[in-house]
Amino acid sequence: MTSPTPPPESAPKSASDKDQPDHNGRRMLLDFGPLLLFFAVNYFYNDLMLSVKVLVVATLVSLALSWHSERRVSMMAAVGCAALVFFAGLTLYFDNELFIKIKPTVVTLLFAAIIAGGRLLGRNPLAAIIGKQISLTPQGWRAISWLWVAMFATSAAANEVAWRVLITNDWITFKVFGLTGISFLFFMLSVPILQKHQREN
Numbered sequence: 001m002t003s004p005t006p007p008p009e010s011a012p013k014s015a016s017d018k019d020q021p022d023h024n025g026r027r028m029l030l031d032f033g034p035l036l037l038f039f040a041v042n043y044f045y046n047d048l049m050l051s052v053k054v055l056v057v058a059t060l061v062s063l064a065l066s067w068h069s070e071r072r073v074s075m076m077a078a079v080g081c082a083a084l085v086f087f088a089g090l091t092l093y094f095d096n097e098l099f100i101k102i103k104p105t106v107v108t109l110l111f112a113a114i115i116a117g118g119r120l121l122g123r124n125p126l127a128a129i130i131g132k133q134i135s136l137t138p139q140g141w142r143a144i145s146w147l148w149v150a151m152f153a154t155s156a157a158a159n160e161v162a163w164r165v166l167i168t169n170d171w172i173t174f175k176v177f178g179l180t181g182i183s184f185l186f187f188m189l190s191v192p193i194l195q196k197h198q199r200e201n
Helices: 015-045 048-070 075-094 098-120 127-130 138-165 168-197
Strands: none
Touching: 015 048, 015 168, 048 075, 048 098, 075 098, 075 127, 098 127, 098 138, 098 168, 127 138, 138 168
């Protein structure tokens, strides 16, 4: 995650600054491409099991491309991919869509518990999860950590309600666009915190 504070108007743009939009676009495509493929395959073929297979393959390809272009994979992406393979495998093996439906709940609650537990123990697990993408003051890390806990808990609760009350096709739409919308909302809420507590390098 880059700093939300734009560079001064008078600062000259380096080659890396000019390449940033291309990098961000590629990053967004790698992040959201597998989800959009998941939605599209189910929309056209109305086949959850096929959609799950496509999601797993697309996610693995996305992770490989991320490693090839950046020589690193974020901890969140790695954990998310491992969880996807596990729950998708259960879904396909038992031919039961319940496993893929509860996967977002389990993963988001896991991240919420890790971050909250770490903060209560005086640690900063979010910094390890995010890596070196942002640099904040201790107050900033504390505020953003609890905001992320709220985001993950909200996503888990929303998914639990969604898969129980929606038919499968509607749940897939919620997973792709609803959960992404929740993440985007909390990202917008985090911008003032990042701006206020960003460390100058």
